[in-house]
Amino acid sequence: MKALIDMTKCSGHARCFDIDSDLFQIDDSGYALREEFDVPSDREAAARDGAAACPERAITLR
Numbered sequence: 001m002k003a004l005i006d007m008t009k010c011s012g013h014a015r016c017f018d019i020d021s022d023l024f025q026i027d028d029s030g031y032a033l034r035e036e037f038d039v040p041s042d043r044e045a046a047a048r049d050g051a052a053a054c055p056e057r058a059i060t061l062r
């Protein structure tokens with residue numbers, strides 16, 4: 001699985017980070033740091049939870 005974050009939609013809520021701080025890394029202002037990353041197979045549930053928690057629907061999983 002791959003995670004893609006639309007930086008034009010990310011509004012710095014850091015809710016993804018609250019779900020999984022290793023997967024969804026953020027900067028000091030709470031905005032997503034990584035635009036694209038691979039999700040380890042044992043973290044796919046956390047990736048789905050993080051995507052669902054994003055109020056801007058900025059996170060896409062493939």
Ligand code: SF4
Nearest residue numbers: 010011013014016054
């Ligand atoms: S929850 Fe969504 S808007 Fe907030 S930091 Fe994560 S990707 Fe950005």
